[in-house]
Amino acid sequence: MTTVRGARARARIEITAAIKDEARAQLAAEGAAKLSLRAVARELGMVSSALYRYFPSRDDLLTALIVDAYDAVGAAAERAAADSAGQRPLDRWTAVCRAVRAWAVAHPHEYALIYGSPVPGYTAPRDTVAPAARVGLALIGIVRLAHAGEGVALPPLPDALRPEAGRIAADIAPDLPPALAVALVAAWSQLFGLVSFEVFGQFHRVVEDRDTFFAAAARRLGQDVGLLPRG
Amino acid sequence: MTTVRGARARARIEITAAIKDEARAQLAAEGAAKLSLRAVARELGMVSSALYRYFPSRDDLLTALIVDAYDAVGAAAERAAADSAGQRPLDRWTAVCRAVRAWAVAHPHEYALIYGSPVPGYTAPRDTVAPAARVGLALIGIVRLAHAGEGVALPPLPDALRPEAGRIAADIAPDLPPALAVALVAAWSQLFGLVSFEVFGQFHRVVEDRDTFFAAAARRLGQDVGLLPRG
DNA sequence: ACTTAAATGAGAGCACCGCTCTTGATTGCG
DNA sequence: CGCAATCAAGAGCGGTGCTCTCATTTAAGT
Numbered sequence: 001m002t003t004v005r006g007a008r009a010r011a012r013i014e015i016t017a018a019i020k021d022e023a024r025a026q027l028a029a030e031g032a033a034k035l036s037l038r039a040v041a042r043e044l045g046m047v048s049s050a051l052y053r054y055f056p057s058r059d060d061l062l063t064a065l066i067v068d069a070y071d072a073v074g075a076a077a078e079r080a081a082a083d084s085a086g087q088r089p090l091d092r093w094t095a096v097c098r099a100v101r102a103w104a105v106a107h108p109h110e111y112a113l114i115y116g117s118p119v120p121g122y123t124a125p126r127d128t129v130a131p132a133a134r135v136g137l138a139l140i141g142i143v144r145l146a147h148a149g150e151g152v153a154l155p156p157l158p159d160a161l162r163p164e165a166g167r168i169a170a171d172i173a174p175d176l177p178p179a180l181a182v183a184l185v186a187a188w189s190q191l192f193g194l195v196s197f198e199v200f201g202q203f204h205r206v207v208e209d210r211d212t213f214f215a216a217a218a219r220r221l222g223q224d225v226g227l228l229p230r231g
Numbered sequence: 232m233t234t235v236r237g238a239r240a241r242a243r244i245e246i247t248a249a250i251k252d253e254a255r256a257q258l259a260a261e262g263a264a265k266l267s268l269r270a271v272a273r274e275l276g277m278v279s280s281a282l283y284r285y286f287p288s289r290d291d292l293l294t295a296l297i298v299d300a301y302d303a304v305g306a307a308a309e310r311a312a313a314d315s316a317g318q319r320p321l322d323r324w325t326a327v328c329r330a331v332r333a334w335a336v337a338h339p340h341e342y343a344l345i346y347g348s349p350v351p352g353y354t355a356p357r358d359t360v361a362p363a364a365r366v367g368l369a370l371i372g373i374v375r376l377a378h379a380g381e382g383v384a385l386p387p388l389p390d391a392l393r394p395e396a397g398r399i400a401a402d403i404a405p406d407l408p409p410a411l412a413v414a415l416v417a418a419w420s421q422l423f424g425l426v427s428f429e430v431f432g433q434f435h436r437v438v439e440d441r442d443t444f445f446a447a448a449a450r451r452l453g454q455d456v457g458l459l460p461r462g
Numbered sequence: 463a464c465t466t467a468a469a470t471g472a473g474a475g476c477a478c479c480g481c482t483c484t485t486g487a488t489t490g491c492g
Numbered sequence: 493c494g495c496a497a498t499c500a501a502g503a504g505c506g507g508t509g510c511t512c513t514c515a516t517t518t519a520a521g522t
Contacts (some may be wrong), residue, residue, distance in 0.1 A: 117347025161447045164440040185277040186448040193424015209395040
C-alpha cells in the first residue's frame with residue numbers, strides 16, 4: 001500500500017517532509033503566529049502556490065506539525081517509561097514527568113502549539129487525538145503496574161464524584177479503580193500546568209532552580225495518584 | 232494628575248475605551264489570532280491609521296487586553312475570597328479556584344490570551360506582572376490566614392529543595408514557612424493546568440461532569456498546600 | 463486675543479499574508 | 493504511444509500591520 005510507485009511518489013514524500021521541516025524550523029524560530037507559507041516556500045526555492053499541492057491550507061500544515069509534536073513528546077514520555085523499567089513506580093513516574101518537561105523546554109514553540117491556545121478552530125482535528133493521548137497512556141501504564149504490584153494508597157472518593165469517576169475509569173482505564181482514574185486525569189492536567197507555567201514564563205522571577213522544583217512537584221503528583229515514596 | 236483637562240482628553244479616554252471594547256468583542260468572537268486592527272477601526276467608523284494614535288501597534292492593543300484580562304480574573308478570585316470570608320480555609324480555597332475556572336470558561340479567548348501561548352515576544356511586558364499576580368496573592372492570603380489560625384499540615388521539605396524553597400518564600404510570602412511557599416507555587420500552577428485542559432479542550436471525551444471533577448481536584452489542591460478537611 | 467505647537471483623522475501606499483485560478487510542462491499508466 | 497493525472501509557476505484578489513503625508517482641530521502660552 002505504502003510502496004513507492006515511482007520517482008514522482010518518492011519526490012512527493014521528500015518534498016512533503018522538507019516542507020514540514022522548514023515549517024518546523026520557522027516555528028521554532030518565530031512561533032506559530034509568524035509561520036508563513038510564503039516564507040516556507042521561499043526558503044525551499046519554490047513558489048507559494050506550489051505548496052498547496054502538498055498541504056491544502058496553512059491550518060493543515062499546522063495540524064501536521066501538531067501531530068508530530070504530540071508524537072515527539074509522547075515518544076519522549078514512552079522512552080522515559082521504558083528506560084526506567086524496573087525502578088520503583090514513583091521514580092518512574094517522575095522520570096516520565098521530567099522527560100515531558102525536558103522536551104517542552106527544548107521545544108517551547110512546539111509545546112505551545114499543542115498545549116497552548118488552540119490556534120485553529122475550537123475542536124482539534126481527528127488525527128490529533130491518538131497522538132495526544134500518548135503521554136497520558138505512559139503515565140497510566142506506570143500506575144497500572146504499581147496497582148498490580150504492591151498496590152496504591154488513595155483517599156476515598158467523594159460521593160458526588162462517584163458517577164463521573166466511573167465514567168472516566170471506563171474511558172481511560174477500565175481495569176483501575178475509579179478513584180485512581182480520576183486522580184490520574186487530575187495529575188495529568190496538573191503536570192502540564194507545571195510545565196506550561198515554566199515554558200510560558202509565569203515562573204519568571206518566582207522559581208529559579210526549576211529542575212529541582214519541578215522534580216519535587218512531579219514526585220508529589222505521583223504521590224497524589226497513590227504512588228508510595230518507598231514502594 | 233488624572234484630572235480631565237478638556238474635551239479632547241475626555242474624548243481620548245472614551246475612544247481608547249471604545250477601541251478596547253471592540254477589540255475585546257472581536258477577541259471573544261474569533262480569538263486573538265483573528266483580531267485585526269483594521270476590523271476594529273472599521274467597526275468604529277474610523278480609518279485604520281487613526282487607530283495608531285491610541286495604540287502604537289497591534290501588540291500594544293493586545294497587551295492592554297492582557298492586562299484587563301489578568302485584572303478580571305484576579306478580581307474574580309479576590310471577590311470569591313472576600314465572599315467566603317469566615318468559612319473554613321479549604322472551602323475558601325476551592326471557592327477561589329472555582330471562581331477562576333468560572334471566569335475562564337466564561338471568557339475562553341481572554342483566558343487563552345493570558346494563560347495560553349504568549350503571542351508577542353517571549354517576555355511579558357512590565358505592565359502585566361502586577362495584575363498577573365492577583366490570583367496567586369488571593370490564594371496566598373487564604374493560606375496565610377489558615378497558617379496563622381489552626382496551622383497547616385505539610386510533609387517535610389526534601390533537602391535538595393531547601394535553598395530554592397527559601398528563595399521562593401522570600402519572594403512571595405516571607406512570613407510563611409518555605410515548604411508552604413513552594414507548595415503554594417506548585418498548586419498555583421497546577422490549578423491553571425486543570426483550567427487550561429478544560430478550556431483548551433484536552434478534557435474532551437475524557438471528563439464530562441467538569442464541575443464536580445474540578446471541585447474535587449481543587450479541594451485536593453488545597454489539601455496539598457496543607458489545608459485540612461475539617462479545619 | 464492671537465499665535466504656535468501639539469493632537470487628531472483621513473488617505474495613499476508599502477510589503478506581506480493566505481489562497482485561487484490559469485497555463486504550460488512533466489510524468490506515468492493503460 | 494497517447495492521454496490523463498500531477499506539478500511548478502505566475503498573476504491576481506482581498507486582506508493584514510504599519511508608515512508617511514497632509515489638512516484640520518484643539519489647547520496652551522504670551
